[in-house]
Amino acid sequence: MTDRERFDATMHYRPVDRCPICDFGFWDETVPEWHKQGLPTKVEWNSRAEVSTDTWFGMDCYCAGGTPNVDLQPGFEWYVIEDLGDHEIVQQGDGVRVLRKKWLGSIPHHVSHLLTDRDSWREHYLPKLNPDTPERYRGDWDAAVAEWKNPNRDVPMTVSCGSLFGRLRDWMGLENIAVVPYDDPDWFEEMVTTLADCVIGTLHRTLETGVKFESGSMWEDMCYSGGPLLGPEHFKRFLVPHYRRITDLLRKYGVDIVWIDCDGKIDALLPLWLDAGVNCMFPIEVGTWHADPIKYRKEYGKDLRLIGGFDKHILQGARSEILAEIERLVPLVEDGGFIPLPDHRVPPDVPYESYLYYLHEARRVWGQGINLKPSPALENFSQ
């Protein structure tokens, strides 16, 4: 099977040759750290590198991208406002001014926000959320569409469906956006509707090409270790109708797998997402608050698909613990509708050797050694 066939069969509970073997990627600091531990320096974590980590580790693909930008277009100018030695204050492409470490990939600290009220929304953000802006669509649009439509395409494609809350949270800061549904519900509604309209307008043009996408994907990151950053009542009132608009459109064009990238404790929102047609959760953070993909499957049945669910913190531990975590997920792998992978990006305190052991065992146990991609990383690996 190709990656495309395997993803589609897995997500629809059809027979597969084996489980996809995939990853969520790495912290920016991880690969340089692993270079010191024996990973060849030609290996980098991006597809433009001489050798990508995907190639080196022999990973399958579950979500090839490249579809139109449904975010701010054009973005704000990115520039350094102040150099502070090992830190700097920059204006990001989303208009937020942040303090960040120069060389590290950690989430930066917000210093100030351009989006503060109705006026700044209308002046700075609203004009950048027009779905008809030509620059949303890549210059090689016709060639790209032809490639996506190629019946021999072997990777599953996901069509980007944006965010309804996560972006607003980034643009305003949590403490500011959290009170808007109370202080000015009409404005909150206006902003969410605008984001949804931008996604839907862009999706129309993309889906009308006739490309058969294997999934739609959204990003929110709107939960923390204790629960959601927006209460279920507000979520249901303001967001669910727009998720439904988006997922209805996707289904009209045959895209029936819609996954959402949301860190943190998603329990309170999960049934609402399912009701709204978002039927696949990612990355199911086990280590942060003990999420359990097996429990989710028992609770919600096969309507719910799952990607993630392997506790990445265990990669720092003993080999026996790593193997036990892999084996814990086997029943769900056999059940289908599930792609196991570390529950977030692998941090730099995971030893390279431990990661190789994880990879070796994941391919053996989850992949059953069947039709695996070559993994140069494991050529000289011995247990």
Place this chain on the structure above:
Amino acid sequence: MDLSQLTDAIKSGNRKAAALLTQEAIDAKIEPRAILDSLIVGMDDIGARFQRNEVFVPEMLIAARAMKESMIILEPLLIAAGIRPEYTALIGTVQGDLHDIGKNLVSMMWKGANFNVVDLGTNVPPEKFVEAAKEHNPQIIGLSALLTTTMPSMKTTIEQLRAAGLTSTKIIIGGAPITQEFANQIGADAFAPDAASAVEVARYLVGPKAA
């Protein structure tokens, strides 16, 4: 005047009503300490409901904002009456970590419990914690970290605080990757899993007077 209305205004996060009712209570010659207590009862209720997942971060934020509005009016009277927070808490995100949302929520809830809170910000080196602890003489120090890679900074900070002679100051740690086991390992006095729990833990550590 029935102070339960003021408590309800805090619980529902109605800042206009909170300010209005605070002024009414002052005009009715109600003791500032009693007014303050009614605000704290409201924040305690929100904290308890937050722990039970009945309310979420936005509801905590609007409640804290309502209390802040009340305190702007009430604080001069408290000072004039010689009523000051009984306990001081120092808080910061440890060195190497720029995350501040969790720290801010704890800071907000501690203020809501009438702690005097000194917020050192993010990426705080151990030396700065020591320096501030010597200056403010807190009963509680809160250390926050979001990243597994910055968790070791918590250990370093605790070591330096203890080495500087701050042996009786209670240290509470928290953040997404933090566990009770880790708190035990590095010699913290307690672990708080969320902002509301941080209030309970702090009160427990400093004794019944803070309640």
